[in-house]
Amino acid sequence: MTLMKRLLGASAVLALSAVAALADPAIIYDVGGKNDKSFNEAAFNGAQRWAAETGGTFKELEMQNEAQREQALRQLAEAGANPIVMTGFAFGDVLNAVAPDYPDTKFAIIDNPVDQPNVQSVVFTEEQGSYLAGIMAGMATKSGVVGFVGGMDIPLIRRFGCGYAQGVVAVKADATIIANMTGTDGSAWNNPVRGAEIAKSQISQKADVIYAAAGNTGVGVLQAAADGGVLSIGVDKNQNYLHPGQVLTSMVKRVDNAVYEAFKSGADLKPGVFVMDLAAGGVDVAMDDNNAALVSPEMKAAVEDAAAKIKSGELKVHDYTSDNTCPAGQF
Amino acid sequence: MDLASFLQILDSTIRLATPLLFACLAGLYSERAGVFDIGLEGKMLVAAFAAAAASYGSGNVWVGVLAGIGAALMFAAIHGLASITFRGNQLISGVAVNFLASGLTVVLGASWFQLGGQTPALVDGMRFAEITLPFAAPANESGDLGLLGGIYSQVLSGHSILVYVALACVPLTWWVLYRTRFGLRLRAVGENPAAVDTAGVSVTGLRYAAVGITGVLCGLAGAYMSMGLSAGFLREMTAGRGYIALAALIFAKWRPWYALMACLLFGLLDAIAIRFQNIDIGVLVIPVQFTQALPYILTVIILAGFVGKAIPPRAGGEAYVKER
Numbered sequence: 001m002t003l004m005k006r007l008l009g010a011s012a013v014l015a016l017s018a019v020a021a022l023a024d025p026a027i028i029y030d031v032g033g034k035n036d037k038s039f040n041e042a043a044f045n046g047a048q049r050w051a052a053e054t055g056g057t058f059k060e061l062e063m064q065n066e067a068q069r070e071q072a073l074r075q076l077a078e079a080g081a082n083p084i085v086m087t088g089f090a091f092g093d094v095l096n097a098v099a100p101d102y103p104d105t106k107f108a109i110i111d112n113p114v115d116q117p118n119v120q121s122v123v124f125t126e127e128q129g130s131y132l133a134g135i136m137a138g139m140a141t142k143s144g145v146v147g148f149v150g151g152m153d154i155p156l157i158r159r160f161g162c163g164y165a166q167g168v169v170a171v172k173a174d175a176t177i178i179a180n181m182t183g184t185d186g187s188a189w190n191n192p193v194r195g196a197e198i199a200k201s202q203i204s205q206k207a208d209v210i211y212a213a214a215g216n217t218g219v220g221v222l223q224a225a226a227d228g229g230v231l232s233i234g235v236d237k238n239q240n241y242l243h244p245g246q247v248l249t250s251m252v253k254r255v256d257n258a259v260y261e262a263f264k265s266g267a268d269l270k271p272g273v274f275v276m277d278l279a280a281g282g283v284d285v286a287m288d289d290n291n292a293a294l295v296s297p298e299m300k301a302a303v304e305d306a307a308a309k310i311k312s313g314e315l316k317v318h319d320y321t322s323d324n325t326c327p328a329g330q331f
Numbered sequence: 332m333d334l335a336s337f338l339q340i341l342d343s344t345i346r347l348a349t350p351l352l353f354a355c356l357a358g359l360y361s362e363r364a365g366v367f368d369i370g371l372e373g374k375m376l377v378a379a380f381a382a383a384a385a386s387y388g389s390g391n392v393w394v395g396v397l398a399g400i401g402a403a404l405m406f407a408a409i410h411g412l413a414s415i416t417f418r419g420n421q422l423i424s425g426v427a428v429n430f431l432a433s434g435l436t437v438v439l440g441a442s443w444f445q446l447g448g449q450t451p452a453l454v455d456g457m458r459f460a461e462i463t464l465p466f467a468a469p470a471n472e473s474g475d476l477g478l479l480g481g482i483y484s485q486v487l488s489g490h491s492i493l494v495y496v497a498l499a500c501v502p503l504t505w506w507v508l509y510r511t512r513f514g515l516r517l518r519a520v521g522e523n524p525a526a527v528d529t530a531g532v533s534v535t536g537l538r539y540a541a542v543g544i545t546g547v548l549c550g551l552a553g554a555y556m557s558m559g560l561s562a563g564f565l566r567e568m569t570a571g572r573g574y575i576a577l578a579a580l581i582f583a584k585w586r587p588w589y590a591l592m593a594c595l596l597f598g599l600l601d602a603i604a605i606r607f608q609n610i611d612i613g614v615l616v617i618p619v620q621f622t623q624a625l626p627y628i629l630t631v632i633i634l635a636g637f638v639g640k641a642i643p644p645r646a647g648g649e650a651y652v653k654e655r
């Protein structure tokens with residue numbers, strides 16, 4: 001019995017030290033899922049890039065529902081993962097509560113500024129990237145009607161929509177912008193059927209360019225747009241390849257870079273809020289072989305011109321979240 | 332609201348009502364035979380997964396349909412075995428089916444496709460194409476056809492074949508239930524299985540037949556979800572449609588034509604919620620959540636007996652015990 005106890009104790013100590021020594025970084029994906037071909041998948045790609053370059057391993061968790069957030073976060077922190085990166089604004093409140101309990105663990109959150117001494121927050125200026133996408137939509141539309149499909153109805157997504165609307169109006173002052181949100185809870189990120197229905201409804205209202213900022217729901221939007229013979233705009237990750245020649249562009253948000261950098265700095269992760277804007281390469285519109293035929297030289301010139309002006313500060317795109325209003329229409 | 336957007340909402344209604352209609356008729360057969368089935372959701376889900384996976388693997392949409400029906404039949408067999416042969420509690424068996432489907436689809440999907448429980452996106456040929464009915468005008472030119480022409484060209488035409496199958500199932504179900512010997516016995520077995528047994532007809536056989544039909548119809552519902560409404564399977568993609576279908580079944584008081592009406596009504600509510608987020612009716616704004624909750628609210632009102640009485644089949648929910 002005593003031998004047994006000793007053996008068990010020894011193995012327990014071994015197991016504990018193994019966990020402590022590893023200190024792998026960890027990433028938690030939001031309910032849209034790791035393979036949403038958008039936001040979370042971009043984060044996954046960043047983590048993968050880090051793993052390929054360093055040969056390291058990382059832990060990952062996918063949220064299945066809202067109730068798991070705190071549990072997942074604590075579980076990873078207890079297991080000794082460091083740093084822990086989470087994708088999505090929805091972790092904000094939970095992180096605020098959990099971070100002080102694990103002062104030695106570093107956390108990184110994307111899309112939501114969290115003010116804690118061991119938390120790095122990475123936010124993107126989506127309004128700038130969306131503005132550029134809006135310029136392209138405004139120049140590509142023939143009917144003068146463009147659509148926007150948001151995921152969950154939150155100020156962050158309205159920021160996408162508002163930037164887009166400003167871009168459209170900048171090149172086509174009389175354009176109509178139809179904006180719809182998929183829903184008001186987390187499932188709105190993962191509902192392509194509803195996304196497709198919304199896109200069909202917008203197409204029947206004469207929209208011929210539809211911008212989807214809705215995670216996995218956007219897959220349905222892009223599909224419906226391709227089926228309906230109109231153009232679409234992808235989001236977060238370059239989605240031009242999903243329907244070559246039918247996706248006008250993608251508003252790329254370099255979530256992958258944010259995750260990669262956080263993993264790379266490891267336990268030395270710098271706390272604070274980092275703003276990834278157009279100038280810093282945090283957001284952009286994707287140009288590749290798949291959409292080359294859709295982008296005219298004038299369109300390209302207009303985008304480059306606007307990008308230069310935004311970078312220099314000459315042109316300021318209104319940020320919806322700063323005052324909850326949009327100068328370019330109702331959101 | 333102009334005619335075009337009215338027609339567009341009806342068009343959307345038909346698409347959204349189809350999976351509900353399949354599932355509702357599926358539940359109708361089962362419950363009319365005295366086997367309550369809250370596992371409609373699970374059967375749809377597993378069928379949607381099997382259909383998308385098989386269609387992706389084979390490149391043929393019909394292989395997908397068969398796989399979907401097969402998977403739903405297997406789950407129906409589990410429910411039948413538990414609740415008919417072993418006389419277990421039908422509700423608990425149904426819940427088990429739902430949980431099993433929800434877990435199994437993700438686990439199998441993750442291990443087969445490495446996409447976190449999704450199937451890869453289905454391309455043309457792996458999913459249902461839209462059928463344009465004869466003489467129907469193309470979708471973009473149907474604005475000036477008037478009401479009837481618009482309804483024909485835009486609302487009735489341009490859906491995948493399963494939509495028409497679902498609509499055809501309504502009169503078929505009515506005919507089977509009320510005009511055939513099998514239907515009479517099916518209804519009897521849900522009301523008074525002892526009488527059917529006395530007449531020398533197998534209660535078990537009839538109930539299994541009903542549960543089997545339920546499986547086939549749920550298979551079609553699932554196949555339509557993953558290959559008609561969208562292009563591929565996603566975790567929990569049925570999103571409560573099985574429960575809405577049950578609500579529709581109660582709303583329809585277990586009758587086929589009323590089931591069609593109930594499903595179209597619930598589909599319409601869904602279409603309205605998608606088209607108009609918050610509805611401004613002058614005095615107040617109806618939030619989109621209210622429209623989405625309306626099917627359940629209506630069902631509760633019906634169940635509470637405000638609008639006529641919904642009386643379920645008398646022997647529903649009870650296993651038939653031949654002798655003690």
